[in-house]
Amino acid sequence: MTGASEGATLAGALVRLAHLVQRIFSEVSRNHDLTPQQAQLLCLLIDGPVGMGELSRTLNLEKSSLTGLVDRIERRGLAARTRDSCDRRACQIALTDEGIRLANKSHRDVIARVEALAAELSSADREMLISSTAKFDGLAART
Amino acid sequence: MTGASEGATLAGALVRLAHLVQRIFSEVSRNHDLTPQQAQLLCLLIDGPVGMGELSRTLNLEKSSLTGLVDRIERRGLAARTRDSCDRRACQIALTDEGIRLANKSHRDVIARVEALAAELSSADREMLISSTAKFDGLAART
């Protein structure tokens, strides 16, 4: 992932950055007794119930993998399946109260940790970082 | 991971970015019949043999987890353990010829995919992205 002497290549910097974010995410998850995947799922549900199909797409997970993940999150009482009224095959995954609590806490913590790291950057640098990464993300969205 | 309506927050952009890099990494790995973890290990060994201790630290993995990962990579003939001459407890993990081939190919592919995405950015934007992410990585290194 690092390796192969990339001093200031774009890819190198981005890969290191991804690794870093990943680590933060893992640590935060662990602090809340969640796996990174479970925390990620919770965060994805913060804005409201989502169907399995959409989850599968945004998480890049096979439907079968997702079933298990949701099973475990449900077994812990953090979310629940509710049958979709329009389509009786489909279901929506919604956070429980406990799930909302945990999701918000995790989300908040991740943000805090990232912001803490960035605290030493000048606000100009922060702006640049935001705009350039956002621009990059934008490119990817159209793929 | 996304969720919670962060329009242009720093953390939000970085998390999305990490997710994106992660996805690229997964796809490339899969194309070479590797898991992301295995590919990451291979890339880490490109610059030469590394000991278990250092690997464990840079990968953020418990020693016991690493043992299994190296086992599987070794079973596929991509790397080999060699006892350290100075410390007979320790061992160095070195790529085999086949491992070198695969590692380089994977590494190259990841870079290519990232660069392809960034190709549409103006060179000024690329420069900004590089310098700002590198600066951020630099901050984290001192943690």
Added chain:
DNA sequence: ACGTATAGTTTGTTGTACGAATCAATCTAG
């Protein structure tokens, strides 16, 4: 109504990751 497509689950397998216990080599006091 029939066939096809879609949404999710089940099943079986491989890989990932941890912690606790273990083992051997090394280091360090005394």
Added chain:
DNA sequence: CTAGATTGATTCGTACAACAAACTATACGT
């Protein structure tokens, strides 16, 4: 120089993650 602590790595048991293929049930088009 040896007893005890430390360090580097493996083993074992367990839980989770991820996939593919096969399957169930609902929805939809003609």
